[in-house]
Amino acid sequence: MYRIRLFAVRHARSFEWIYKGVERVMVALDPLFSRIGYNRVERPVALIEKGVKTLLFDCKMCGQCVLSSTGMSCPMNCPKQLRNGPCGGVRDGGYCEVKPDMKCVWTLAWNGASRMKEGRDKIREVLPPVEHTLKGSSSWLRVSREKATQIRQSRDAARAALAEAFPEARLQEPAAAPLSVEPPKATQAEGEQ
Numbered sequence: 001m002y003r004i005r006l007f008a009v010r011h012a013r014s015f016e017w018i019y020k021g022v023e024r025v026m027v028a029l030d031p032l033f034s035r036i037g038y039n040r041v042e043r044p045v046a047l048i049e050k051g052v053k054t055l056l057f058d059c060k061m062c063g064q065c066v067l068s069s070t071g072m073s074c075p076m077n078c079p080k081q082l083r084n085g086p087c088g089g090v091r092d093g094g095y096c097e098v099k100p101d102m103k104c105v106w107t108l109a110w111n112g113a114s115r116m117k118e119g120r121d122k123i124r125e126v127l128p129p130v131e132h133t134l135k136g137s138s139s140w141l142r143v144s145r146e147k148a149t150q151i152r153q154s155r156d157a158a159r160a161a162l163a164e165a166f167p168e169a170r171l172q173e174p175a176a177a178p179l180s181v182e183p184p185k186a187t188q189a190e191g192e193q
């Protein structure tokens, strides 16, 4: 497992690319997940996520995956579970103070982040403390659900702005451009306003 973890860090750029692809697929599946119910898909998706990420990253299923900010080195493998950089005890050669045979996860994180397209910027971001109530839940599902909601909201806002900008067009041909949100002004006759 440890060797695979090192492999993942060495190929952090490829995993960054794969992760973006997985995220796009998960976001595209949002309508299906919504129809089935996110509560129902949580368990099977979390099981798949656990299997894949335990093999590749020694994942502990913290539920708030930060691999894209830590060079594909899981910080939950740090014996002190530090999420914002190494402690002061890193040994010569970048080895862990508590487990001398293991490379410090933050030494690996810096190496991995250096290989990633956005890694150098993201590793400098301060991460929030672990929310323990999310332990065991699927990060993939939560993140993709949040992204899908953001996309939906910005699309609805853009459509509403467009409908507001062309009220006459909306009055003449409301069915020709089925914009989702119909502001009241767009569908009222002039005298009614």
Ligand code: SF4
Pocket (backbone or CB within 6 Å): 053, 057, 058, 059, 060, 061, 062, 063, 064, 065, 066, 067, 074, 075, 076, 139
């Ligand atoms: S950060 Fe959390 S979800 Fe991501 S690999 Fe580590 S334990 Fe798993």
